[in-house]
Each structure stands twice: as C-alpha cells, then as structure tokens.
Amino acid sequence: MAGDTIPTVQSLERPDKLEDILRQDRGDDCLPCKVIGSGAFFGLGAYSYFSGMSQLEKQRALILKSNSMFGMRSRKLGITGISVGLVWMGLWRAFK
DSSP, X not given: OTTOOOOOHHHHHSOOOHHHHHHHHHOOOOHXXXXXXXXXXXXXXXXXXXXXXXXXXXXXXXXXXXXXXXXXXXXXXXXXXXXXXXXXXXXXHHHO
C-alpha cells in the first residue's frame, strides 16, 4: 500500500470507458473451462430436444383432442427453438 497513489478529483469525475472495463473484467478462460461449459450447453440442448419431442409424442392424442390454438407444429417449433438456443450458447461459450 505504500506505493499506491491517490487519484485526482478530475480522474474520479471522468467515467471510464465501458470497453476498457469489460476488457479488464473479462479475464482468461482456460481450455478445460471452455470445453466443460460448452459441453454442458450442448448436452442441455440435446436433452431438451430429445426429451421434449418424446413427451410431445406421448401427449399427441391429448393435444390433438384439446383443439388448442397451439397445435403440434408450434409446440415442436418451441422445443426446437429452445434446443437451438442452448446449442448456440454452447457454440458462443466455446469460441468467445
């Protein structure tokens, strides 16, 4: 603490640039952290897709019988969208 300098009032009044703050906060990720993190999102995406489609097929008769405005197509699209979103997050985690 002996080598620390006291900032001036002018430097405290001026806001820091957001890009500089984010660059300092980012830190470095190790390769195993990226692999495990992205693998978790890939696994969640695959699990979400296969279990969602399985549950949807089990409930097909009940869904069609209910005459809901959300039929099988929109529900499948929703499950696929969630799964694609999770896989996209895994790709983003792997390469960012």
